[in-house]
Amino acid sequence: MDWEQNMLLNELTQGRELTNLLRKHLHPFSSPETRQVLVEKILSSYEKALSVLNWSGFMVETQPKVSIVGSPASIAYSSHGSYASDEKHSFKKRKTCSGWNEKIRVSSGTSLEDGYCWRKYGQKDILGSNFPRGYYRCTHRYSQGCLAAKQVQRSDEDPTIFEVKYRGRHTCNQATHFEKGDDSGQKQQLEEKQKQSKETVLKVKTEDLDKRDYIFPSFSFPTDSGEVENGLFFKSLMENDIAFVSPATSESNYFSVPPFQMGSFCLGQNVQSSESDLTEIISAPTSVTNSPIVDLGISSLEKLEFDPSFTFDNPEFFS
DNA sequence: GATATTTGACCATC
DNA sequence: GATGGTCAAATATC
Numbered sequence: 265m266d267w268e269q270n271m272l273l274n275e276l277t278q279g280r281e282l283t284n285l286l287r288k289h290l291h292p293f294s295s296p297e298t299r300q301v302l303v304e305k306i307l308s309s310y311e312k313a314l315s316v317l318n319w320s321g322f323m324v325e326t327q328p329k330v331s332i333v334g335s336p337a338s339i340a341y342s343s344h345g346s347y348a349s350d351e352k353h354s355f356k357k358r359k360t361c362s363g364w365n366e367k368i369r370v371s372s373g374t375s376l377e378d379g380y381c382w383r384k385y386g387q388k389d390i391l392g393s394n395f396p397r398g399y400y401r402c403t404h405r406y407s408q409g410c411l412a413a414k415q416v417q418r419s420d421e422d423p424t425i426f427e428v429k430y431r432g433r434h435t436c437n438q439a440t441h442f443e444k445g446d447d448s449g450q451k452q453q454l455e456e457k458q459k460q461s462k463e464t465v466l467k468v469k470t471e472d473l474d475k476r477d478y479i480f481p482s483f484s485f486p487t488d489s490g491e492v493e494n495g496l497f498f499k500s501l502m503e504n505d506i507a508f509v510s511p512a513t514s515e516s517n518y519f520s521v522p523p524f525q526m527g528s529f530c531l532g533q534n535v536q537s538s539e540s541d542l543t544e545i546i547s548a549p550t551s552v553t554n555s556p557i558v559d560l561g562i563s564s565l566e567k568l569e570f571d572p573s574f575t576f577d578n579p580e581f582f583s
Numbered sequence: 584g585a586t587a588t589t590t591g592a593c594c595a596t597c
Numbered sequence: 598g599a600t601g602g603t604c605a606a607a608t609a610t611c
Contacts, residue, residue, distance in 0.1 A: 384588060386603060399602070403587090415602095588609070597600080 271409045279309035312435045368428045394420050410436035
């Protein structure tokens with residue numbers, strides 16, 4: 265039995281057991297929180313199972329098109345393409361139509377972080393391109409069966425721009441962290457700010473590689489004197505595997521973030537931002553240890569991420 | 584020693 | 598045969 269089958273079996277078995285558990289908690293004396301946790305776990309199991317099927321060549325919707333109570337708002341999302349098993353002894357299949365969902369242009373002057381820990385597994389010179397393409401997959405691929413992957417390549421036209429292509433969806437606990445790290449108070453606060461609406465309009469631009477009808481809604485985000493306070497916003501990007509973008513091309517359809525975000529987003533880990541080679545910066549999130557981001561409070565994370573006064577020049581940061 | 588990165592080789596597809 | 602995606606051994610880093 266190969267890795268995919270094992271994973272599928274595990275997730276489905278877990279889903280069944282969790283469902284049984286949920287059934288036992290359906291009586292009125294059971295706490296709603298417990299039921300909610302069980303529901304989320306069940307959904308997570310199914311999502312992983314569907315991801316495996318997706319990557320095995322089945323076309324399966326990995327994301328429900330309706331959001332459940334208490335879950336973050338989700339947009340319609342479907343993965344495409346086939347996947348070659350990573351099992352040691354299986355064939356290395358080349359992907360046709362690549363299955364890469366989204367292509368995003370990221371300025372080198374901004375964060376290339378997307379909140380996840382990536383591990384580089386390859387680099388390739390691409391015909392007709394001046395710069396090599398880096399291949400990354402989620403650090404938790406084997407530990408948690410997370411199948412998310414991305415490609416990073418510097419643009420020929422504008423070397424300050426990186427093109428990031430994403431595939432698959434995070435099912436690791438990094439993803440659940442972003443979902444759960446956003447408490448209702450924070451959400452309420454954000455909604456309040458949105459209502460106040462003295463915001464700068466910030467948009468994320470995505471391009472669809474395969475001309476599919478993947479639509480990422482542009483959105484406005486409230487800022488307070490330029491400071492981004494965006495647990496929800498950030499989570500939304502995480503949910504959809506969207507990276508940050510481009511002050512260098514700072515037109516209205518790009519979301520600007522300060523350059524300090526160039527460092528590693530996986531906190532508690534080394535920040536390796538190479539000045540000489542921007543490709544190295546791209547890989548910064550991968551050059552980290554495996555300390556799970558779930559152990560960190562999102563509030564401190566945000567503080568670091570979005571403190572506009574922060575610079576890497578600050579020696580205290582490295583001490 | 585554990586973990587991450589690099590890089591040449593392998594394989595599927597065109 | 599060319600090309601792109603992935604593997605895996607060697608190497609680097611902590």
